[in-house]
Amino acid sequence: MKKILDLLKSQVPFELKRPSSLLSIAIAIIFTGFLLQLGTRLLDSLFQLLTPYFPSIVKGLLDVFSYSFNVKLNLISIVIFIVIFFTAYRVIDRTLLRKLGNTKVFFDDFDFSNKGWLLNYWGSNNPDKTCHYEDSVLVFEAESDDLTNERKEYGAYYDLVTGIYEKDKYEVSCMVRAEKGTTMGIRLWVHDTRGHNEIKYPANFYTPGESLEEIKVGFTGSTSQALRIHLHIKPGKGKIYVDSVTVIKK
Numbered sequence: 562m563k564k565i566l567d568l569l570k571s572q573v574p575f576e577l578k579r580p581s582s583l584l585s586i587a588i589a590i591i592f593t594g595f596l597l598q599l600g601t602r603l604l605d606s607l608f609q610l611l612t613p614y615f616p617s618i619v620k621g622l623l624d625v626f627s628y629s630f631n632v633k634l635n636l637i638s639i640v641i642f643i644v645i646f647f648t649a650y651r652v653i654d655r656t657l658l659r660k661l662g663n664t665k666v667f668f669d670d671f672d673f674s675n676k677g678w679l680l681n682y683w684g685s686n687n688p689d690k691t692c693h694y695e696d697s698v699l700v701f702e703a704e705s706d707d708l709t710n711e712r713k714e715y716g717a718y719y720d721l722v723t724g725i726y727e728k729d730k731y732e733v734s735c736m737v738r739a740e741k742g743t744t745m746g747i748r749l750w751v752h753d754t755r756g757h758n759e760i761k762y763p764a765n766f767y768t769p770g771e772s773l774e775e776i777k778v779g780f781t782g783s784t785s786q787a788l789r790i791h792l793h794i795k796p797g798k799g800k801i802y803v804d805s806v807t808v809i810k811k
Contacts, residue, residue: 703794732777744799
């Protein structure tokens with residue numbers, strides 16, 4: 562049972578595990594319940610008023626808007642919940658993050674599945690080899706001939722579109738290591754989704770050691786309110802392993 566629960570938890574994006582998300586969900590549930598009860602009473606009153614005059618139309622409306630298996634599910638409530646949730650989330654998330662320092666806004670330890678990374682950007686002749694998951698880490702393994710682009714570089718990137726706000730400061734980090742004899746290189750490359758506020762660290766590709774070590778880079782939020790994280794790779798011999806990609810609001 563624990564393994565099943567861990568698997569289900571792993572499928573939930575980290576963004577929905579933040580306190581602002583949980584609070585927004587609670588608020589959306591409460592307000593949706595209130596509006597649903599109010600709307601149900603208003604609709605029932607309206608249908609009772611119209612039924613003697615337009616019975617077929619009322620029956621059709623009832624079929625469209627609600628159905629019952631002991632519990633009536635009003636389809637409008639789904640729309641209401643989504644609208645309230647996203648409205649509350651943006652306000653609460655911005656307010657909480659601006660008041661709190663050293664707050665984790667993103668984390669991925671690559672357990673179980675891909676949660677939104679674009680693998681092998683710029684092209685690969687053998688994508689299953691050059692970038693893949695192995696024992697809950699992201700593995701890069703490529704020589705120049707494995708890549709299709711003229712730059713002979715590639716990697717994986719993730720677009721973080723929540724929790725990033727203009728002028729706020731962030732720290733992006735990951736844990737990396739390489740197998741013995743590796744000549745491949747890696748660096749963190751971050752920018753917003755419009756190509757602005759670009760930072761690469763280190764300036765030149767480097768080959769990590771055999772033990773896990775951290776690389777990190779700063780980022781300042783732009784008007785796009787989004788962040789693209791590149792795990793940027795230079796091909797060579799061996800393998801590079803990446804784990805625990807983290808974004809912290811400073």
